[in-house]
Amino acid sequence: NNKPYIIYNLLTSNNLDILAFSEAWHESSTSPSLLSSIPPNYTFLDVSRPPTNPLSHKHSCYGGLCLIHKKNLTSSFNSSLKYDSFECLFSTFKFSSSNLNIILIYRSPGCSKSNFIDDFYNLIEHVFSLSIPFFIVGDFNLHFNEPKDFYVSKFINILNIFNLTQHISTPTHTSGNTIDFLISSSLTKIHNLSTNKFYYSDHHIINFKYFLNC
Secondary structure (H helix, E strand, O other): OOHHHHHHHHHHHHOOOEEEEEOOOOOOOOOHHHHOOOOOOEEEEEEOOOOOOOOOOHHHHOOOEEEEEEOOOEEEEEOOOOOOOOEEEEEEEEOOOOEEEEEEEEOOOOOOHHHHHHHHHHHHHHHHHOOOOEEEEEEOOOOOOOOOOHHHHHHHHHHHHOOOEEOOOOOOEOOOOOOEEEEEOOOOOOEEEEEEOOOOOOEOEEEEEOOOOO
C-alpha cells in the first residue's frame, strides 16, 4: 500500500530526471496507485497490464511498465511495437540537437525464452534502423551470470552481432542473479553506474548518468 509513496519519494529525494520500472501491476493509465506516484513536476509514459482473463494465459506475460520523467523533458511513445514474448515501452526523448530512445522491457519468467530470443532480435534490428542513440533497460528474467545457459548464450550472441554492451555484472535480485539489464551501443556512453539493494523490492536499483551532446 505504500509503494506509491516510495516511488514518489525516490524521485524527489534523488532529483531523478527519469525513473523506469517494470511490474507496475496497473491496469490503466488512470490507476490511482500510479497517479499518486507522480510528483507535480513529473509526467509519465506507461504500458498497462491487461485485465486478468481467467480464460486466457496471455495476461501472465505482462506486469505493466512505467517510465516517469521530469516535465521539462519532451517524450513520445511508440505504441506500435508489441511482442508476444515480452512487454515493451519504446520511448523517444527529443532534445535541441539530438534524440534518445529508451526501451523498457519486461519478460515474465513464464513466457517462452525461445520466442523471446526471436522477438528481441527483431527489436534490435528495428532499433538500429533508426540510427538514434539508445538504452535498453528492464527485467529480462534471464540469468546473465550464467553465460553457458542455452538461452543466455543466444542472447549474448545477439548482443555481439550488433556490438552491444550489457553493463550490469553484479547481482540485481535477492536470489543473487543478474536479471535486470542495461544495454547500449558504443554511441551511448553511460557514467556513474551503480547497483544498490532496495529495501522495498526483491530487485536492486540501477543508477547511471547520461550526458547529452546538445
